[in-house]
Amino acid sequence: MLALDALLALDAFEALLALDAFEALLALDAFEALLALDAFEALLALDAFEALLALDAFEALLALDAFEALLALDAFEALLALDAFEALLALDAFEALLALDAFEALLALDAFEALLALDAFEALLAPVGAELLDPPAWLV
Secondary structure (H helix, E strand, O other), X not given: OHHHHHHHHHHHHXXXXXXXXXXXXXXHHHXXXXXXXXXXXXXXXXXXXXXXXHHHHHHHHHHHHHHHHXXXXXXXXXXXXXXXXXXXXXXXXXXXXXHHHHHHHHHHHHHHHHHHXXXXXXXXXXXXXXXXXXXXXXXX
């Protein structure tokens, strides 16, 4: 009986060892599963971090594009302002030419009127000159 009890006890002990080994394997599997989960979460976290970096890079590119667009807009507005300034200069030059033409026209008109006045004055003087050149009969 003692031998049978010893065998049973040995079986129970081996069963406990086997159970411990199984639980140890389960525990190891659980630990590896946790490690695998941690590794997966680490990869997810890394992916999320890289995604944030990529998003930041994309936003940086967008911001750069926006900045370049503002610069381009400023350059365009500067060109428009330059064109407007040149248009004003051209308008001023045109108005200056018109003013010069008007001044020359006034001068020409004055000259024409002066000639007319001279002609009128000469016309007024003509009878007097004619009288001087052709004295009256009573003087002769």
